[in-house]
Amino acid sequence: MKGLVVSAPASGSGKTTVTLGLIAALRARGLVVQPFKSGPDYIDPAFHRRAAGRESYNLDSWAMGRAQIAHLIGLGAGADLAIAEGSMGLFDGVARPAGCGNGASADIAALTGWPVLLVLDCKGQAQSAGAVALGFREMRRDVALAGVVLNRVASPRHEALMRHALDALAIPVLGVLPREAGIELPERHLGLVQAQEHAALEALLEAAGAAAARHLDLDAIIAAAAGGIAAEAFRPLPPPAERIALAQDDAFSFVYPHLIAGWRAAGATILPFSPLADQAPEDSAGACWLPGGYPELHAGRLAAAGRFRDGLRRFALTRPVHGECGGYMAMGAGLVDAQGSRHEMAGLLGLETSYARRRMHLGYRRAEPLAGLYAQPLAGHEFHYATILAQPDAALARVTDANGDAVTETGSHRGHATGSFFHLIGAAP
Structure with missing residues (x-):
């Protein structure tokens, strides 16, 4: 092309x-x-x-x-x-x-x-x-x-x-x-x-x-316009389950299309749901994925979304739930918005985050998982302004930046729940 x-x-x-x-x-x-x-x-x-x-x-x-x-x-x-x-x-x-x-x-x-x-x-x-x-x-x-x-x-x-x-x-x-x-x-x-x-x-x-x-x-x-590149054999990351409940709305929209395309090409079915509409993940799914986005702009609505939070908690009793960045924050215990008000989140993890104390975190990341849905080294990035107030659960991965230096935002896991500020791009090349 x-x-x-x-x-x-x-x-x-x-x-x-x-x-x-x-x-x-x-x-x-x-x-x-x-x-x-x-x-x-x-x-x-x-x-x-x-x-x-x-x-x-x-x-x-x-x-x-x-x-x-x-x-x-x-x-x-x-x-x-x-x-x-x-x-x-x-x-x-x-x-x-x-x-x-x-x-x-x-x-x-x-x-x-x-x-x-x-x-x-x-x-x-x-x-x-x-x-x-x-x-x-x-x-x-x-x-x-x-x-x-x-x-x-x-x-x-x-x-x-x-x-x-x-x-x-x-x-x-x-x-x-x-x-x-x-x-x-x-x-x-x-x-x-x-x-x-x-x-x-x-x-x-x-x-x-x-x-x-x-x-x-x-x-x-x-x-x-010129150029073009010949096709080469490539196998995308496998899907985390045959049926994946995927949060999709204004608070959770940051998931790469190539990941979804790879999951679908491998035969997975994507089941969208909206936490902002107080919807729970589809019970027939084998895994739930909460992408990043802007939960801090909708923290009050998420805190009031009882069906969503109760359904997510029931789901996590038996099946994996993973959150990326904003999804990770929504899986935590609480989120403090820019005005300093704390909002209760799903409580699958002990994470407490704050936008009242903003600090930018930006850059490529390489993660070596210690638990979770994928075992091989992963490539991704981090981009957020949240400050971690508490992260009491076990680390999800060893994370380094593009220079090979250790990153303190390791993510965390508890039971079937995993989350990280790491945005997944794919297997580390």
Whole structure:
């Protein structure tokens, strides 16, 4: 599959809005676009899915090997081209590589042969945009630069100054987005507001597609798509049970689509339920999975959801219940919200967490389980602002960061209940 990587020199340059607009505009032309996201991220892929009408899969050079990346790209078979949104800056990653790279979007571009569409935030600069683009073209010889999109351009004179510098370097300008384009997505402490919470998402995607059609050179962008990667044999992580009760609502939505796809491909049945709607896990399931999300924004509703908590406790008497990050907190004894109010949680574990004392925890993680649903080393990441007040149960895993240093957030287990701040990506490559 030919494709492009939409990247930038830094976060906040406009990658997501350019990606969404490009997908919407190409889809309006009748093309089938397969979206991807480089790196660990739950929120952007949900927007991609709404724009493309196809599941967006994460590609991660630190947490995945070449075979898994090729396998995930293969899940998008049948598309006319791939659009992969990068994370942070194009070359940004961790210091010590694992898998097939250090987590940088440039690794995905090099591995797939997809050229980079570089989004430049041009506010406060003119000809210097040429120097930035030149540096990105020359940084890695195994990464091709398709061209640049000039974002937040103030005036025709501003555009002309930058084009003059870029033309002299033979770097194509594939789009110019004026500062008043007005396509912005609301944000909160872990990133963008989730797609399912966005009241006017369809209108925003339509506006982004119309802006892309006006301001991007779609013909040149389609022509610049290149590359592809051959399929390789790969076996995803097996499902934790033949029937899996999966919490799914605004409080619990952070689970990677490739995990669900792998479970289903192995024959598992997914049984969604909503804790916020006070639903208990399906009793016919053999395991229950509580993903991450935003339980701190809904702590009062979860504390009042008696059917959910009672059903979860009954389930955990005989079958495994696992929680990731937000799901882990909901399995604990209590959660203190940002205003300092404590809310009773399910009590399957003794964990007490607080958002009144915020501290960011962010980064790749490798876990060697001591108990739980999987025995082999696992790759994942941690991203939350909760502070642990108490974690009295036995450790779930030995956890290290991308540098190999021990991490104190080991997760915990009690009986059939397991949980961790660790977001699972897959078996450690």
